[in-house]
Amino acid sequence: MYAMQKLLTTLLCLSFAVSTFAQSGPDDNEELKSAALEALISAPPERALPLAIKVLKGNNSDELKAKALFILSQIDTPEAQELLVATAKQESGALQQEAIRMIGIGGDKSALAAISSLYSADNEDLRDAVLEAYLIAGDADAVYQLALNAKGEEEFGAAVDTLGAMGANEQLRQLRDRAGASESWIEAIAVSGDADTLRDLATDKSNPERQLQAIEALGIVGGDSVNKTLLDVYKAATRDDVREAALDGMLIAGYDQGVLELYRASNDAAEKKHLLEYLVMMDSDEVWTVIDSALDGAD
Numbered sequence: 001m002y003a004m005q006k007l008l009t010t011l012l013c014l015s016f017a018v019s020t021f022a023q024s025g026p027d028d029n030e031e032l033k034s035a036a037l038e039a040l041i042s043a044p045p046e047r048a049l050p051l052a053i054k055v056l057k058g059n060n061s062d063e064l065k066a067k068a069l070f071i072l073s074q075i076d077t078p079e080a081q082e083l084l085v086a087t088a089k090q091e092s093g094a095l096q097q098e099a100i101r102m103i104g105i106g107g108d109k110s111a112l113a114a115i116s117s118l119y120s121a122d123n124e125d126l127r128d129a130v131l132e133a134y135l136i137a138g139d140a141d142a143v144y145q146l147a148l149n150a151k152g153e154e155e156f157g158a159a160v161d162t163l164g165a166m167g168a169n170e171q172l173r174q175l176r177d178r179a180g181a182s183e184s185w186i187e188a189i190a191v192s193g194d195a196d197t198l199r200d201l202a203t204d205k206s207n208p209e210r211q212l213q214a215i216e217a218l219g220i221v222g223g224d225s226v227n228k229t230l231l232d233v234y235k236a237a238t239r240d241d242v243r244e245a246a247l248d249g250m251l252i253a254g255y256d257q258g259v260l261e262l263y264r265a266s267n268d269a270a271e272k273k274h275l276l277e278y279l280v281m282m283d284s285d286e287v288w289t290v291i292d293s294a295l296d297g298a299d
Contacts (some may be wrong), residue, residue: 030061037067045075053083066098067263073106081111088115097129104133112139119146119155127155131162140168147175157184164188173197186213190220199229208241219252227255234262247278256284263290 037055039211040048052071055064072080084106087099103111119130123257134142140163147159161171161184172185176197179185189197198221199215215233218226229261230253234238234246250258254277263275276294281288 003271006189033060033064034067037064037071039103040071041074045080047079049075049077049080052080057082064094065095069095069099069102070105073102076106081106081108085111085114085287088118097125100126100129100133101136104136104204107137112142116142116146116163120151127158131158135166138166140166140171144166144171145176147171153182153184156182160188161186161191164191167192169194180207180210183213186210186217187220189214190217195220195221195223195226195229202229204232212241212245215242216248216252219249219255222253222255227253227258230255231258231261234258244262244275247275251278251282254282256282256286260286260290 037052039196040051043051048071052068052075055068056072060068069084072084081103084099084103088096088103090096091099100115103115115130119127121127131143131146134140134146143159143162143166147156147163150156150159156179157186160172160175160179160182163175164187169189172189172192172194175185186198186201191199195218198214198218201210202218204211204214215230218230227250230246230249234243235251237243237246247259250256259275259278259282263272263279266272266275270295276287276290279290286292
């Protein structure tokens, strides 16, 4: 599953490179050079490396240089990886970002470690490229370190979003104390599918803001077990905000049967009105029957 995800991500990156550096109406010489570079993908490393370096250091278009960077990413030698790192650190703009992504595709550990310093640069595009490289390489520990040392919520949020996309439950759990009541961290926990941590947070009253966020975020995970948890949280709640968060979670999860159960069990007119509003928002199949009964005075 992860291998397929990595392959798809790689193909997307290559597509991005072509669209980013594409020039209008390339001449025949440019097309010939491009075809020659593509042929190097199947060439032996000792043949491909000097030719890729020649293109990268020569007076060529950024599109051709981007293709040369991809060739380098496929060559497992220190020289190729060092050149990728040098390009990532010395270039600027789209070519620099492409070099960083190619380091992710190559997956060389020393090269991946070398680009971590670029994350602290005051450049959002650069930070995104570093995170994308780690995502492609599946280097959750590197992203964890970026999150741990992030300066400000924006940097922290970007890192934990990536951990969530990677399903890096262990690393996200380790950031619990660092996260505080960070909404981005809660959402990352949910995206990673870690219902157990969210359940724990949903009953932790030491941080009310985080508790409410966790209850609502359970809806992102969804499933029968989570639905039951949300229903139990609502029934056991002694605070209106907790009940509201549980309803929001059911709304996100599409658990209209739970809201319907609460509606039918309630004897409080104000509560039933509020639950009916949720059933309408959820476009429940049974909402019209409920409305008809309410109009007849049966409920």
